[in-house]
Amino acid sequence: MAAIFLLLALLLLSERSLSVPICEAEKYVSALGDGGMRNRNTRIALEAWNFCNEVGSEAPTMGSPRLADCADLSCPILAEDLDQRLGSKCEVYHWVNDTDNKLAAGDKFPVSGFTSYRDPDLFASEKERYLGSLCKVQDNEEEPWFFWMIMLKNGNFDKNSTLCPENGKKVGKIVTGRNFPCFGQGCMNQPLVYHNYSRLIADENGTMHLTGGFNGTYDLDGKGAGKTSFFSVSWKKNVQSGSWVFSNTLTTSTKYPWLMLYIRADAAEGFNGGYHYNGRGMMRKLPESPNFKVKLTLDVKLGGGPNSQFYLIDIGSCWKNNGHPCDGEVLTDVTRYSEMIINPATTSWCRPDNLVSCPPYHTSASGEIIHRNETSRFPYSAYHLYCSPGNAQHLERPYDICDPYSNPQAQELIQILPHREWSVHGYPEKQGDGWIGDSRSWELDVGALSSRLYFYQDPGSKPAKRVWTSINVGTEIYVSNRQETAEWTVSDFDVLVPEQKAISS
Numbered sequence: 001m002a003a004i005f006l007l008l009a010l011l012l013l014s015e016r017s018l019s020v021p022i023c024e025a026e027k028y029v030s031a032l033g034d035g036g037m038r039n040r041n042t043r044i045a046l047e048a049w050n051f052c053n054e055v056g057s058e059a060p061t062m063g064s065p066r067l068a069d070c071a072d073l074s075c076p077i078l079a080e081d082l083d084q085r086l087g088s089k090c091e092v093y094h095w096v097n098d099t100d101n102k103l104a105a106g107d108k109f110p111v112s113g114f115t116s117y118r119d120p121d122l123f124a125s126e127k128e129r130y131l132g133s134l135c136k137v138q139d140n141e142e143e144p145w146f147f148w149m150i151m152l153k154n155g156n157f158d159k160n161s162t163l164c165p166e167n168g169k170k171v172g173k174i175v176t177g178r179n180f181p182c183f184g185q186g187c188m189n190q191p192l193v194y195h196n197y198s199r200l201i202a203d204e205n206g207t208m209h210l211t212g213g214f215n216g217t218y219d220l221d222g223k224g225a226g227k228t229s230f231f232s233v234s235w236k237k238n239v240q241s242g243s244w245v246f247s248n249t250l251t252t253s254t255k256y257p258w259l260m261l262y263i264r265a266d267a268a269e270g271f272n273g274g275y276h277y278n279g280r281g282m283m284r285k286l287p288e289s290p291n292f293k294v295k296l297t298l299d300v301k302l303g304g305g306p307n308s309q310f311y312l313i314d315i316g317s318c319w320k321n322n323g324h325p326c327d328g329e330v331l332t333d334v335t336r337y338s339e340m341i342i343n344p345a346t347t348s349w350c351r352p353d354n355l356v357s358c359p360p361y362h363t364s365a366s367g368e369i370i371h372r373n374e375t376s377r378f379p380y381s382a383y384h385l386y387c388s389p390g391n392a393q394h395l396e397r398p399y400d401i402c403d404p405y406s407n408p409q410a411q412e413l414i415q416i417l418p419h420r421e422w423s424v425h426g427y428p429e430k431q432g433d434g435w436i437g438d439s440r441s442w443e444l445d446v447g448a449l450s451s452r453l454y455f456y457q458d459p460g461s462k463p464a465k466r467v468w469t470s471i472n473v474g475t476e477i478y479v480s481n482r483q484e485t486a487e488w489t490v491s492d493f494d495v496l497v498p499e500q501k502a503i504s505s
């Protein structure tokens with residue numbers, strides 16, 4: 001009993017010290033290379049993941065599932081400033097060509113400095129770094145940045161395969177009572193991807209812009225229409241605001257009932273949420289709780305059915321249970337995610353009669369700690385679910401362990417719902433806010449909110465620095481028994497951090 005009290009006291013202390021008030025006078029700057037999506041050039045990559053955020057095996061003729069569209073728009077000065085009809089003289093320069101995008105495991109890279117791994121998982125990570133080297137942007141003296149990352153993930157899991165570790169541990173045979181979708185051998189395949197390289201289009205006044213897209217399907221025998229799975233991401237400029245508008249579609253099928261499609265602002269270099277390799281991304285400064293904000297415009301046109309966990313937004317990071325930052329050692333690294341799900345069909349699994357799905361305690365905006373068993377005060381409806389990392393040693397009962405297979409390492413997940421507890425930070429207040437027909441431009445105080453969330457740490461350990469390496473928006477259409485489609489656009493995406501406190505990635 002004494003041990004539990006001590007643990008609670010330590011947790012109370014550590015949480016309090018995190019809720020430092022924000023100094024409003026501080027100047028915020030964009031942490032992104034393409035802040036607000038205003039760049040005239042494209043820096044966009046696509047990555048596809050299997051159930052445990054790896055490749056497993058490549059889809060036939062597709063190469064390694066890492067692609068990029070990095071195009072510069074170049075127009076004669078005169079055309080831009082004086083006579084816009086001269087826009088026809090504009091040119092597109094592509095930094096990444098089809099040979100690069102088709103590189104497959106074992107292929108030699110066109111330049112030195114990259115290893116041609118035969119292992120498709122290792123190759124994909126190397127290819128991401130190679131594509132990054134082609135797309136890299138370095139303005140003045142500032143840190144380099146690379147691309148927006150479009151992430152596609154197939155939730156099928158073949159328990160007969162040994163492709164995925166268990167809480168980071170290699171296992172010879174998967175023994176679990178958990179059920180996962182899988183239609184049979186090969187269900188964890190990578191998608192077919194088609195790429196419209198960015199090309200010129202003129203707006204009504206003859207000013208030139210770029211537009212392009214990726215689409216595809218997981219059904220290797222399908223054509224991407226009818227009863228097959230489908231995804232599409234295309235980009236064009238909102239000529240009024242100057243922002244890119246990313247239009248997204250995701251359709252599940254009987255064979256692929258669980259799919260995810262996000263646009264991610266990842267750390268420019270280093271690990272990013274859910275991925276244990278050195279990646280390439282857009283955030284040249286890493287946001288740290290409690291001082292950062294996220295801006296974006298989100299227009300949900302089709303929801304994707306009752307199981308579509310639409311995230312406004314998903315933040316991902318990694319730290320060990322002792323509070324140390326992750327180092328790629330998958331047995332002790334723990335991916336930490338927090339997501340607000342805005343689909344109003346999503347219910348609260350965290351309830352007074354189901355404390356197992358609640359975090360041990362809630363921290364109010366004023367810093368007050370409310371234990372989940374205080375049924376008259378705990379805001380159950382502010383939470384969808386909470387689950388604990390599978391490698392935690394001192395969990396408070398009752399607890400649920402997060403799925404041990406769907407990440408390369410153990411994970412912890414805290415999923416929240418629109419609620420007055422969170423709307424003080426600019427988040428949706430009630431179910432339906434920001435949903436279909438309610439397109440909005442959000443300014444989310446993600447830093448303040450994320451500093452209030454419960455994350456597990458070993459008793460007595462120094463609280464982890466909550467530095468976030470991935471900020472994502474999109475949907476996870478969770479196992480659906482019928483074909484579902486989600487459709488949405490994202491624009492004006494930005495991550496703002498205090499000018500001085502910015503930590504280089």
Ligand SMILES: *[C@@H]1O[C@H](CO)[C@@H](O)[C@H](O)[C@H]1NC(C)=O
Nearest residue numbers: 095096097098099100110134
């Ligand atoms: C594609 O670009 C690579 C270098 O980035 C170059 O080596 C290769 O020749 C190019 N391929 C084509 C078909 O242009």
Ligand SMILES: *[C@@H]1O[C@H](CO)[C@@H](O)[C@H](O)[C@H]1NC(C)=O
Nearest residue numbers: 158159160182183184185187
């Ligand atoms: C896994 O193996 C079992 C037993 O051999 C078999 O019945 C089942 O169909 C297999 N599952 C897949 C996805 O291949």
Ligand SMILES: *[C@@H]1O[C@H](CO)[C@@H](O)[C@H](O)[C@H]1NC(C)=O
Nearest residue numbers: 203204205206207238239240
């Ligand atoms: C085109 O030019 C007109 C007149 O200058 C202006 O009102 C309009 O906003 C412009 N449209 C775009 C897309 O820039």
Ligand SMILES: *[C@@H]1O[C@H](CO)[C@@H](O)[C@H](O)[C@H]1NC(C)=O
Nearest residue numbers: 194195196212213214215234
């Ligand atoms: C490519 O562009 C054409 C014409 O706009 C469109 O029909 C098609 O869906 C696009 N494909 C992709 C992969 O974006």
Ligand SMILES: *[C@@H]1O[C@H](CO)[C@@H](O)[C@H](O)[C@H]1NC(C)=O
Nearest residue numbers: 194195196215216224225232
């Ligand atoms: C996907 O893109 C391909 C290639 O551009 C195009 O032919 C096809 O129509 C697109 N599919 C859909 C469903 O938009």
Ligand SMILES: *[C@@H]1O[C@H](CO)[C@@H](O)[C@H](O)[C@H]1NC(C)=O
Nearest residue numbers: 004005008371372373374396
């Ligand atoms: C609530 O949980 C805390 C921490 O486990 C415990 O100390 C307390 O006794 C519990 N209260 C009730 C009423 O069960």
